[in-house]
Amino acid sequence: MLKIYSDFLFNEFGEIEKNAGILISESGEIVGILKEGQFNTKDFFYYPGLLTPGFVNAHCHLELSHMKGKVDTGTGLIPFLKSVVSFRNVDQNIIDEAIIKADQEMFLNGIVAVGDISNKTDTIAVKSKSKIQYYNFIEFFDFMEDNMTDQFFEQYHSVYETFGTLRKSMVPHASYSVSKKLFKKIIASNSGLVVSIHNQEIIDEDELFNTFGGKFPEFFRSFGFLFSTFEPLGKSAIHYAIQQMVSSLNTLFVHNTFSSKNDFTAALEWNQNSFFVTCPNANLYIENRLPNYEMWKSFSKNICIGTDSLCSNWSLDILSEIRTILKYKSYLDLKEILSWATINGARALRLDDALGSITIGKNPGINWIQDVKFQESLQLGENAKVKKLV
Numbered sequence: 001m002l003k004i005y006s007d008f009l010f011n012e013f014g015e016i017e018k019n020a021g022i023l024i025s026e027s028g029e030i031v032g033i034l035k036e037g038q039f040n041t042k043d044f045f046y047y048p049g050l051l052t053p054g055f056v057n058a059h060c061h062l063e064l065s066h067m068k069g070k071v072d073t074g075t076g077l078i079p080f081l082k083s084v085v086s087f088r089n090v091d092q093n094i095i096d097e098a099i100i101k102a103d104q105e106m107f108l109n110g111i112v113a114v115g116d117i118s119n120k121t122d123t124i125a126v127k128s129k130s131k132i133q134y135y136n137f138i139e140f141f142d143f144m145e146d147n148m149t150d151q152f153f154e155q156y157h158s159v160y161e162t163f164g165t166l167r168k169s170m171v172p173h174a175s176y177s178v179s180k181k182l183f184k185k186i187i188a189s190n191s192g193l194v195v196s197i198h199n200q201e202i203i204d205e206d207e208l209f210n211t212f213g214g215k216f217p218e219f220f221r222s223f224g225f226l227f228s229t230f231e232p233l234g235k236s237a238i239h240y241a242i243q244q245m246v247s248s249l250n251t252l253f254v255h256n257t258f259s260s261k262n263d264f265t266a267a268l269e270w271n272q273n274s275f276f277v278t279c280p281n282a283n284l285y286i287e288n289r290l291p292n293y294e295m296w297k298s299f300s301k302n303i304c305i306g307t308d309s310l311c312s313n314w315s316l317d318i319l320s321e322i323r324t325i326l327k328y329k330s331y332l333d334l335k336e337i338l339s340w341a342t343i344n345g346a347r348a349l350r351l352d353d354a355l356g357s358i359t360i361g362k363n364p365g366i367n368w369i370q371d372v373k374f375q376e377s378l379q380l381g382e383n384a385k386v387k388k389l390v
């Protein structure tokens with residue numbers, strides 16, 4: 001039995017509790033939570049700072065880990081995608097080693113679960129043995145080309161099959177890259193209960209669906225894809241997605257940098273298990289801008305945090321994402337963002353029966369964050385860093 005206490009505990013009610021103790025079994029299960037004064041501190045290990053449950057990384061692409069530092073920052077999404085596509089024929093050993101390292105990096109940074117996008121089978125070996133729980137989103141796209149839908153579907157369906165008994169779901173890549181025909185095929189074959197889609201990462205997505213404007217038509221034409229059967233919707237991109245998708249599944253909308261309050265409301269009216277994932281460091285890396293979190297605040301129960309991949313981030317570290325949000329949007333409170341980073345992600349991935357909060361009976365992992373300070377509310381210090389305890 002491990003007995004620990006700290007100055008601050010992010011408790012299961014989303015509050016910061018002072019001087020609480022935790023009893024943890026050898027298997028990592030929470031067996032007791034004690035308030036200040038209910039236990040003798042001499043019998044408990046003291047960790048100065050803050051204790052939180054393990055973090056949930058709601059959006060990553062583990063298979064792109066070898067691309068770390070390869071793509072320029074601040075170029076905007078379309079040049080970024082062009083650059084990513086140009087990296088082919090990388091030595092398999094380099095890819096495999098980068099995946100092993102990235103999985104370890106996330107584990108050491110206190111991440112206990114990951115919603116991970118896969119277009120290939122490269123990550124299966126690591127995920128089969130990892131201490132992290134992965135929800136594998138096998139991603140499909142057909143560049144809106146009806147005559148290529150079947151061919152692309154078969155390609156990614158075979159990846160899906162190869163994932164075998166690992167936790168998995170078939171998901172569309174983004175509104176701008178998936179035809180209605182492909183959406184239908186995905187829905188007909190998917191057996192997962194959680195899905196994800198990249199959403200409104202750049203303004204051009206809305207321009208495409210509103211008026212057939214923006215840079216996407218030209219971008220796709222440069223690859224020989226002509227958008228020949230595309231009909232604009234007269235609405236923003238998220239409306240196309242929710243018209244095609246199934247409202248009974250947990251649905252993670254990823255990025256949402258350009259989403260409006262009406263977009264979020266429409267998604268929640270369609271499906272109350274809609275979750276909005278933010279990847280702040282990736283937004284800074286690619287577009288050098290952040291979403292309007294002031295608007296997001298009123299949707300706080302449905303917000304999660306992701307790192308995106310090492311192709312568009314400097315590290316796979318949820319605390320670093322939290323720090324970025326607080327640095328640029330200081331009106332947000334640490335405890336609110338901790339909910340985004342823990343219980344909300346666990347709920348989104350349907351892993352909250354065991355993860356996401358320090359609750360008796362759960363096995364959530366325990367993170368120790370050093371260098372915090374209390375000034376009206378709890379804040380991260382300059383040198384705040386995370387260490388995985390359990």
Ligand SMILES: [Zn+2]
Nearest residue numbers: 061117198308
């Ligand atoms: Zn992504």
